[in-house]
Amino acid sequence: MNRGRIGGCLFFLLSLGYGVAATDIPTLPIDEFEAMNARSLPFVLSGAGMILSLIMLVFPAADSEDGGAKDEVGLLDGYWMVVAALIATVIAYALVLERLGFLLSTALFLAAGFLILGERRWPVVLGLPFALVGTLWLILVPGLDIYLAPGSLLARLFG
Amino acid sequence: MIDGLIIGITTATTPYNLMMVCLGCFAGTFIGMLPGLGPVSAVALMIPVTYGLEPSSGLILMAGVYYGAVFGGSTSSILLNAPGCASTVVTTFDGFPMARSGRAGKALALAAYASFSGGTIAAFAMMIAAPALARVSLGFQSADYFALMVLGLTSITALSGRGKVLPAIMMAILGVMLSTVGTDATSGLPRFTFGRMDLVDGFSFLLLAMATFALAEVLLTVREGVHRQKDAPIDRERLGSMRLSADEIKNVAPAIGRSSVLGFLIGILPGAGATIASFIAYGTERNLARGEAADEFGRGSLRGVAAPEAANNAASTGSFVPMLTLGIPGSGTTAIMLGALIAYGIQPGPRLLVDNPDIFWSVIVSMYVGNVVLLVMNLPLIPYLSKLLSVPRPILVPVIIAFCMIGVYLVSFNSVDILIMAVIAVVAIALRLLGFPMAPMLLGFILGGYLEDNLQRALIINDGAWSFLWERPTTLALSVLTGLILAWPAVSRSVLPRIGAGTRAPLERE
Numbered sequence: 319m320n321r322g323r324i325g326g327c328l329f330f331l332l333s334l335g336y337g338v339a340a341t342d343i344p345t346l347p348i349d350e351f352e353a354m355n356a357r358s359l360p361f362v363l364s365g366a367g368m369i370l371s372l373i374m375l376v377f378p379a380a381d382s383e384d385g386g387a388k389d390e391v392g393l394l395d396g397y398w399m400v401v402a403a404l405i406a407t408v409i410a411y412a413l414v415l416e417r418l419g420f421l422l423s424t425a426l427f428l429a430a431g432f433l434i435l436g437e438r439r440w441p442v443v444l445g446l447p448f449a450l451v452g453t454l455w456l457i458l459v460p461g462l463d464i465y466l467a468p469g470s471l472l473a474r475l476f477g
Numbered sequence: 478m479i480d481g482l483i484i485g486i487t488t489a490t491t492p493y494n495l496m497m498v499c500l501g502c503f504a505g506t507f508i509g510m511l512p513g514l515g516p517v518s519a520v521a522l523m524i525p526v527t528y529g530l531e532p533s534s535g536l537i538l539m540a541g542v543y544y545g546a547v548f549g550g551s552t553s554s555i556l557l558n559a560p561g562c563a564s565t566v567v568t569t570f571d572g573f574p575m576a577r578s579g580r581a582g583k584a585l586a587l588a589a590y591a592s593f594s595g596g597t598i599a600a601f602a603m604m605i606a607a608p609a610l611a612r613v614s615l616g617f618q619s620a621d622y623f624a625l626m627v628l629g630l631t632s633i634t635a636l637s638g639r640g641k642v643l644p645a646i647m648m649a650i651l652g653v654m655l656s657t658v659g660t661d662a663t664s665g666l667p668r669f670t671f672g673r674m675d676l677v678d679g680f681s682f683l684l685l686a687m688a689t690f691a692l693a694e695v696l697l698t699v700r701e702g703v704h705r706q707k708d709a710p711i712d713r714e715r716l717g718s719m720r721l722s723a724d725e726i727k728n729v730a731p732a733i734g735r736s737s738v739l740g741f742l743i744g745i746l747p748g749a750g751a752t753i754a755s756f757i758a759y760g761t762e763r764n765l766a767r768g769e770a771a772d773e774f775g776r777g778s779l780r781g782v783a784a785p786e787a788a789n790n791a792a793s794t795g796s797f798v799p800m801l802t803l804g805i806p807g808s809g810t811t812a813i814m815l816g817a818l819i820a821y822g823i824q825p826g827p828r829l830l831v832d833n834p835d836i837f838w839s840v841i842v843s844m845y846v847g848n849v850v851l852l853v854m855n856l857p858l859i860p861y862l863s864k865l866l867s868v869p870r871p872i873l874v875p876v877i878i879a880f881c882m883i884g885v886y887l888v889s890f891n892s893v894d895i896l897i898m899a900v901i902a903v904v905a906i907a908l909r910l911l912g913f914p915m916a917p918m919l920l921g922f923i924l925g926g927y928l929e930d931n932l933q934r935a936l937i938i939n940d941g942a943w944s945f946l947w948e949r950p951t952t953l954a955l956s957v958l959t960g961l962i963l964a965w966p967a968v969s970r971s972v973l974p975r976i977g978a979g980t981r982a983p984l985e986r987e
Contacts, residue, residue, distance in 0.1 A: 325911040329647050336654055336669075343661075343668050353941035356661040356668060359929050363657070367650050374643055396700035401906075404696060404878065405899055411882060412895035424879060431875025435699070442872070450876065454883070467890075 326374030333367030340364060403434045419469025425451045481608065481830075485838025488533050489846060497534050498843055501541020502850045503858075508542070509549025511873070515564075516546035516751075516793070516810045517916070518694050521686040522877075524817050525884030532821040533836045537843040539814050541850070544596055544793050547751060548851050551588040551786055552859060556581060564751035564789040567759045571774065571781030578777055582719035585859055587779060588786045590721070591733050593852045595787030598737040599744070599794035600844040606745070607841065608830060610802040617827065619934035620945040624955035626928040629805035630921060631959045632746060644913045652921020653928065655680055662926065663933055675893045680901075682816035684885050684894055685922055688901035689915045690813070692881045695874055696906055719856070729783040732762050740788030744795025750808035751789035751796070758788030794844055801825055801837055806923070809916030816923050 340360035349355035411427045418426070428447035437443055459466055488494065501523075508519035519542050527535030550565035555572035568588065575584040617625070630649045658669040659679025670676040736758035743754040762784040763774045774781050796808040804826035806812035818825050823833055830837050885894050905915060939945045947953050 321911050325644065325647075325908070325913060328907075328911075329651075332651070339669055344666050346664055346666070349664075353936040354933050356664045356666045359653070359932075360657055360668065363650055363654050367647065367654070370643060370647050370650070374647070397702050398700065401696050401700050404699060404875075405903060408692075408878065408882065408899045409896060412892045412899065415886070415892045415895070424883070427882075428875050428879055431878065432871055435871035435874055437869070437871040446872070458887075 322374055326371045330368055330371035330375065333364050333371060336367065337361065337364030400434060404431065407431060407434065415469075416467065417469055417471040420466040421451055421455055422469065424454075481834055481838040482604070482842070484835050485840075485842035488835045488839035489537065489842040494534055494537050494839065494843065495846065497530070497538040498541045498847050498850055499854060501538040501543075502545040502548075502847055502854065505542035505545020505547075506549035506552070506851070506858075509546030510553045515550060515694075516543050517690045517813065519543070519546040520810050520813050521683075521690045522880060522884070524683050524686065524813065524820075525887050527817060528820070528888070532818065532823055532833070533839045535817065535821065536814065536836060536840050539817060540797070540840055540843055541847045543810050543814075544592070544790055544844075544847060545851060547789055547793050548589065548592050551592070552585060555584045555588065555782075564755050564792075565785075566752070567755045567785035568782060570759065571776070571778045574775070574777035575782065580777065583721065583725075583779075584782050586719040586721060586856065587725075587729065587782050589852055589856045591729070591736075591783040591786035592790040593848045594733045595737040595740055595789070595791035596794055596844060596848040596851075598734070599741040599791035600841060600848065602738075602741050603794055603798055603844070604841055607798050607802050607837075610798065612827075612830075617951065618949070619931045619938065620949050620952045621955065623928060623931040623935050624946070624952045624959070625803060625805060626924045626931065628955050628959045628962070629799075629803075630917070630924055630928075632962050641912070641914055644911075645917045648908070648913050648915070649917040649921035652918035652923075653925035654921075655685065655918070656922045656925030657929075662930060675891065675897075680897070680922075681885075681888055681894070682820065682923065683888055684898050685901065686813050686816065686919065687881045687885055688898040689905040689919065690809070692878060692898060692902040693905040693909065693915075695877050695881075696902060697909065699874060700906075725779055729779050732780040732784045733787045735765075736762065736784040736787040737791040740791030741795040743788075744792030744808075745798040751792040754788040754792035755785035758784040790848075797840065797844075801829055801840065802827060804829075804927075806920060809919060812916065812919045812923055816919075819923070 337360070340357055343357045343360065345355050345357060407427055407430045410430075411423055414426075415423045417423075425447040428450060429443050432443045432447070455466070489498075504523070505516070505519050508522065509516060520539050523539055523542050527538055530538065547564055551568045551572065554565040554568040555576050572584045572588065575581065630653075656679070658676060660666070660670075660677055661668055667677060739758050739761065740751070740754040743757060744751065759781065762780050763771065766774065766778075766780065770778070770780070793808075793810075796806070796811045799805045800811040800815055802825075804815065804824065806815045815825055823829070823836065881898070882895050885898050886892065888894070909915065935945050936943075945952060946956055
């Protein structure tokens with residue numbers, strides 16, 4: 319499957335969805351007499367996106383030197399599981415940040431990240447995150463006077 | 478101009494701002510050395526740091542990071558044959574062969590001197606060109622700005638390279654789509670918020686920049702297995718002498734001069750950037766070389782290192798001209814800087830010279846200082862900076878990701894932004910793998926709001942008629958230029974090969 323066609327397909331669906339969502343944009347009564355309102359640009363973008371996507375679907379490498387011969391997809395190559403694990407860790411970090419607080423959640427994220435990427439020296443995995451995050455906390459809170467909430471769960475446990 | 482220079486020198490040479498230049502150059506050089514993280518990522522990573530600074534200090538820091546990263550990219554290109562950024566790919570053609578033949582130190586020194594020369598010549602040219610362009614553009618009205626925004630979007634897409642024009646246009650459209658999320662500036666009505674309060678203010682520029690250029694880039698390097706690689710430590714014996722003889726200087730000096738001017742002129746074109754400049758400069762010098770000098774290209778030619786290095790630094794400086802004077806970024810990196818300036822509440826463009834001359838001139842003066850710092854500070858530090866390359870990737874990568882997340886969190890203190898960043902990074906990875914460039918999306922995002930506002934204003938002034946596109950001479954000229962730039966890829970494919978038939982084939986690595 320050609321990369322151009324996959325991209326064209328995705329963009330067509332995106333532009334179509336965008337155009338449909340644009341119909342939900344409310345308008346003011348006076349917009350009837352205006353040349354342009356809150357929906358105008360979204361409709362233009364949606365139309366342009368769909369037209370260009372169709373061009374890309376029909377001529378997937380229309381402006382490519384080799385006619386797209388080298389564009390065959392190797393999307394599954396690479397360490398995808400590691401990438402997915404890192405992204406899951408980012409999402410987990412976002413979900414626990416306000417509960418556990420900056421210090422603990424960031425240190426846990428770093429430790430998890432080190433483990434996912436293959437670091438197995440336990441002093442590094444357990445000690446380095448707290449050292450790094452502690453230094454950063456000192457720079458941000460006492461140094462730059464930025465307030466970082468301690469975490470709702472910890473506040474409830476320790477008052 | 479003299480008044481402006483005095484303001485600039487006074488602002489840029491305060492101890493605090495000098496420290497910012499040094500810090501920026503140092504941080505940029507280190508980040509630029511890391512394969513996978515180029516000037517765009519380096520500047521994006523710095524944005525949260527600059528939020529606590531004065532606008533002039535923040536911009537000076539980011540500018541230092543920018544050309545520090547371009548310089549740092551050449552270090553890993555020469556030592557590891559792994560370009561730190563796209564604009565230093567060409568440096569590998571002759572830089573790595575020089576390193577392999579025991580002349581790594583000479584190559585690094587030459588890259589430093591060429592970068593210094595290119596950046597200094599371009600800073601001088603910018604000192605003259607920028608105020609002139611700013612004065613011309615003071616007469617612009619909404620219709621002209623609209624045409625200029627369209628020109629900016631078109632040129633960055635049309636100059637994206639073969640096979641990339643259509644994807645670049647689509648990414649620019651996606652960027653404008655993302656800019657419509659939030660509250661419409663004119664009517665105050667919500668658009669694409671889906672009832673969520675978190676989206677009422679739209680996407681923050683920092684979030685988009687971090688997601689697409691920092692987080693996505695790092696994750697792509699993980700996908701390629703960078704965390705499994707072990708680089709050989711770099712020590713002084715491997716580097717060799719860093720001295721250049723008088724004959725060698727005489728050999729490369731004309732190439733540096735030509736490439737600096739060429740790089741600056743290419744850099745001021747919105748969308749062209751340092752990468753194109755480095756390729757064109759290398760090709761030009763290769764075509765100009767005769768005899769033995771021509772045969773050396775690709776095998777360790779001094780000119781082959783000097784030309785792209787001078788050109789990419791000159792182009793990096795040149796890309797500031799449209800950003801500061803017209804409010805149109807000249808490259809992806811200056812697009813990020815533009816977003817940062819807007820976050821400060823400062824509108825780059827012709828009024829910047831009038832309303833904030835200290836920022837305008839201090840950036841120009843800081844470029845002189847930054848180039849000196851790069852040469853004086855970084856060149857002796859290269860052997861030590863190179864050791865930093867041996868920090869294990871399993872340690873470095875999570876730290877960089879944590880930096881991204883913390884940066885985004887510190888802007889809004891809303892953890893939902895981190896989730897949005899993760900989603901956008903996943904989409905950005907998918908688009909990158911499908912061959913879609915990111916810089917046009919960022920440019921579309923930044924310019925989208927201005928495009929809509931200026932179009933609306935132009936239509937109101939013109940009673941809803943579109944005739945403003947051809948009635949105003951400036952608008953007409955910009956529209957015609959837009960059309961020509963859009964037609965350029967087709968012309969270059971069909972007409973130019975016939976004109977150039979029989980001349981020497983361009984860039985082919987031997």
